Amino acid sequence: MADHSDHEDRVLCHACGAVWLKVADGLTCPQCQSEFTEIIEIPPDDAPPEPHFESDSPPVNPWESHNAWPQEDMPRAYGFMGSTPGSPRYSQHTYRSPDGRFVFSSTSVRGGLSPRQANTQPDLEAPMLFDSLGSIFQTFTNTAYNQRAPRGASAMDPFDTDHHGIEEYDDPPESFPREPDAPQPAAQPLGLVDLLESFRREHVRRPGRAGAHGVAGPNPLANPLAILSVLLNMDRNGDAVYSQEELDRVISELIDHNAAGNAPPGASTTAIQSLPKKKVDEQMLGSDGSAECSICMDQVELGTEVTVLPCTHWFHFSCIEAWLIQHNTCPHCRRSIDSASATPGSPTSRTHGEGTSENPVVIPDSPEVSSPRRRRRSSPFASLSGRSSFSRSSRHSQAQAQAQAQAPASPDPNVSRTRRSSGSSRNSRNEGSRGFTDWVWSRFGGSNN
Amino acid sequence: MSQKRIAKELAELTESPPEGITVELADEANLYEWKVYMDGPEGSPYQKGKFLVKLSLPTGYPFKPPTVSFATRIYHPNITNDEKGSMCLGMLRADEWKPSSKISAVLQFARQLLSEPMPDDAIEGRIADQYNNDNNRYREIAREWTRKHAMAE
Numbered sequence: 001m002a003d004h005s006d007h008e009d010r011v012l013c014h015a016c017g018a019v020w021l022k023v024a025d026g027l028t029c030p031q032c033q034s035e036f037t038e039i040i041e042i043p044p045d046d047a048p049p050e051p052h053f054e055s056d057s058p059p060v061n062p063w064e065s066h067n068a069w070p071q072e073d074m075p076r077a078y079g080f081m082g083s084t085p086g087s088p089r090y091s092q093h094t095y096r097s098p099d100g101r102f103v104f105s106s107t108s109v110r111g112g113l114s115p116r117q118a119n120t121q122p123d124l125e126a127p128m129l130f131d132s133l134g135s136i137f138q139t140f141t142n143t144a145y146n147q148r149a150p151r152g153a154s155a156m157d158p159f160d161t162d163h164h165g166i167e168e169y170d171d172p173p174e175s176f177p178r179e180p181d182a183p184q185p186a187a188q189p190l191g192l193v194d195l196l197e198s199f200r201r202e203h204v205r206r207p208g209r210a211g212a213h214g215v216a217g218p219n220p221l222a223n224p225l226a227i228l229s230v231l232l233n234m235d236r237n238g239d240a241v242y243s244q245e246e247l248d249r250v251i252s253e254l255i256d257h258n259a260a261g262n263a264p265p266g267a268s269t270t271a272i273q274s275l276p277k278k279k280v281d282e283q284m285l286g287s288d289g290s291a292e293c294s295i296c297m298d299q300v301e302l303g304t305e306v307t308v309l310p311c312t313h314w315f316h317f318s319c320i321e322a323w324l325i326q327h328n329t330c331p332h333c334r335r336s337i338d339s340a341s342a343t344p345g346s347p348t349s350r351t352h353g354e355g356t357s358e359n360p361v362v363i364p365d366s367p368e369v370s371s372p373r374r375r376r377r378s379s380p381f382a383s384l385s386g387r388s389s390f391s392r393s394s395r396h397s398q399a400q401a402q403a404q405a406q407a408p409a410s411p412d413p414n415v416s417r418t419r420r421s422s423g424s425s426r427n428s429r430n431e432g433s434r435g436f437t438d439w440v441w442s443r444f445g446g447s448n449n
Numbered sequence: 450m451s452q453k454r455i456a457k458e459l460a461e462l463t464e465s466p467p468e469g470i471t472v473e474l475a476d477e478a479n480l481y482e483w484k485v486y487m488d489g490p491e492g493s494p495y496q497k498g499k500f501l502v503k504l505s506l507p508t509g510y511p512f513k514p515p516t517v518s519f520a521t522r523i524y525h526p527n528i529t530n531d532e533k534g535s536m537c538l539g540m541l542r543a544d545e546w547k548p549s550s551k552i553s554a555v556l557q558f559a560r561q562l563l564s565e566p567m568p569d570d571a572i573e574g575r576i577a578d579q580y581n582n583d584n585n586r587y588r589e590i591a592r593e594w595t596r597k598h599a600m601a602e
Contacts, residue, residue: 014530014531015530015531035590036524036530038575294548294549295454295511295548295549296453296454297454297457297458297551298453319548322512323512323548326512331547331548331549332547332549334547
């Protein structure tokens, strides 16, 4: 198939997905008559998939095909020549899609047939298993320490802009540059890092105003199904997906992340309850003498009790309550309802129990503005302990990161600024809210150096 | 609450519909699915076309945004070029939606988008490129599509 079409343009129909040769059917789709078509160019240097002596199976193990054996000669060292009949076979097969956007590779190891080989089989696999485990942890620690790692936490997670070490902060992290038209660099496999990352994000995504310490501290058992689904999702390999369904899933996941990530979080019940209420007076009705609650669009009469937000916009209590549970901003002007709480003693300030006079918790005026410079001191998540240990550590020296790792993560970024020593930062308050990620970090991150 | 507000908005839109827009319920018993007929704005390549737009309201309305999709095929940078005809409006994104936005405003905004596509916020990048670089060709195809799909009946 590749032989004769290599030098001929093919046309893809965006309406029905059909592909045909341009010379044969022209630019209009022969199937659905759509004119929404595109000529697909095929790079001349693109070789067809090499025929292989070994039938391919999709990788059963997400990291199997990438970098698990950094030394090229490793398979040979174990005698995996593959072509020798009867011996254990090691085969690697790479397929590059015609447009060069996807690279699939699979590696398979098959047990040998001869009795002698079969005897040594467990010994052969054991070092390789350890080797791949080792490289996973290598990746894990590299990512944590190296702030410029392309898939590192600091480059990927928008929330992490809030947690960079405050003094070391220099410029906003860039996303990994991509060349949309060129083949992507080989994707890193879905490894432990990704797993933990997604796990951590799961918590950061819904912090809520109720997220005072101890209430919504990271709970490793919060979503075991999410972990399971990551674990079971073995056919996904970094950026490469193998089926339309999988691609759709990835895309909708990205859309969901985006939507959930940008929307302001909900307000706590206490914050909602403590909003001032007021009877509608003539001044509020405005010049034309009539006004409506802009949520239910019902007219309000003089004397109706309404809830007034710090931005002075007002609504029926039941209306605004339903909105504030989901987002802590005014539905009209988007100002945070927490903005008043920066003033000590204001009715809502007690909902942020962590603030003290020497270490106030600053709440941003508009949480949806995501400029790192504005937010880095005033992150709504800055007071949540244990969620940012990866990125925070990434800005410190290794030694310090290690010290932090051995001690429980401190509940606010100021602790890392004052550089408390590892032993003394143990603090009874954060005992209950140490996250699973911290545990893993101290277990593996701390011992790997 | 959602039913009451939707009924109110529907009444308002039926009584005094915005220019070029008529609405009705797809099914009299269901307030949440609307059929909207939108006239192609004058001066746009969609002129003289009549587009059927489906508006779906979530049960969480007005706290969740409605979705707008073109049942009539249309060649436009901001509307998906498939049978779904999904329209991507900034104000309808979950993080930008305000419960104080009314359906009337959404529909007027959607119609405005027909006159003034937003290629920077496009969902069909190819059409957006064409809109930017070969506007005449874009208008030609859009007119052709309008003739083919939006003027038939």
